[in-house]
Amino acid sequence: MRRTVLKKGTQYAFAATVVALGVAPAVAADYDVGSIHISQPWARATPKGASSGAAYMTITNTGNAPDRVSCVSSDASARCQIHTMTMDNGVMKMRPIEGGLEIKPGETVTLKPSGLHVMLVDLKHPLEPGKMAEATLQFEKAGTVKVVFPIAAIGAPAPGAASSGGTMMEGHGGMMQMGKH
Numbered sequence: 001m002r003r004t005v006l007k008k009g010t011q012y013a014f015a016a017t018v019v020a021l022g023v024a025p026a027v028a029a030d031y032d033v034g035s036i037h038i039s040q041p042w043a044r045a046t047p048k049g050a051s052s053g054a055a056y057m058t059i060t061n062t063g064n065a066p067d068r069v070s071c072v073s074s075d076a077s078a079r080c081q082i083h084t085m086t087m088d089n090g091v092m093k094m095r096p097i098e099g100g101l102e103i104k105p106g107e108t109v110t111l112k113p114s115g116l117h118v119m120l121v122d123l124k125h126p127l128e129p130g131k132m133a134e135a136t137l138q139f140e141k142a143g144t145v146k147v148v149f150p151i152a153a154i155g156a157p158a159p160g161a162a163s164s165g166g167t168m169m170e171g172h173g174g175m176m177q178m179g180k181h
Contacts, residue, residue, distance in 0.1 A: 028150050028159065034142025035063025036103070040159050043120075043149040044113075045129045053077070053127045055118040055135060055149045056111045056158060061103040068100035068140045071118050076133040078122035085115055094119065100140065112158055129153045 031038040036059060043055035053076065061067055071080035081096040101116065103109055111117050118135060120127070127133055133149045152159075 029148065031145050031147055033139060033145040034067075035065075036061055036067060036069075036139055036142040036145075038137075038145065038147060041147050041149045042159055043118075043127055043133050043151045044156055045151050045154045046123065046127045047154065048126050050126060051121075051123060053120040053123055053133075054113070055080075055120060055133065056113065057118075057147065057149075058108060058110045059101075059103055060108040061105055063141075064105050065141060066102055066104050067142055068102050070100040070138050072136045072138045072144070074120055074133060074135040076124060076127060076135075077120035078124065079120075080135050081119050081121060082111075083117055083119040085117065100138075127151045 028039075028041045031041075039058045039060070041055065041057040043053060046053040059069060069082065071082055074080040082101045083094045084097055085092060085094050087093070096119070097116075101109065109116065120133070120135070129151055131151050133151060134146055135149065136144060136146050138144050
């Protein structure tokens, strides 16, 4: 009898370890295209049946001229767009940024939960923890770059941020309204 109890306890400990390792995102690569530097790309996992997901990164313009970035395509979704998120009377509103997101010379812009983000629209499959999603970004001046986004667990914080266990809508309460795509 005692042997069975230890065996089950060991099985549970092993399963917990596998789950913990399975949801840890891979280390993200940095990317340079022209005067643009992209760091810490990552995405959050989505539940089965979700029609959209979000990806994040930090973009720095090291050049002397402004540049604009748009999301051109993704292997994970039919469409991808750079979105802004605002709160209006307790309702979260997400809208695509028409003409691309401007990155001024010397400026660093962080796409993060509850703010600017890459919206992956009409997902082809759920975003699964521990896997990767790719997106092609187009900069007006710097050119095109394919970025690999390691997928973290649902509700995961940004790499290096304190864990809050929230979601993209964390702390906002209320409803979510997406603009026309």
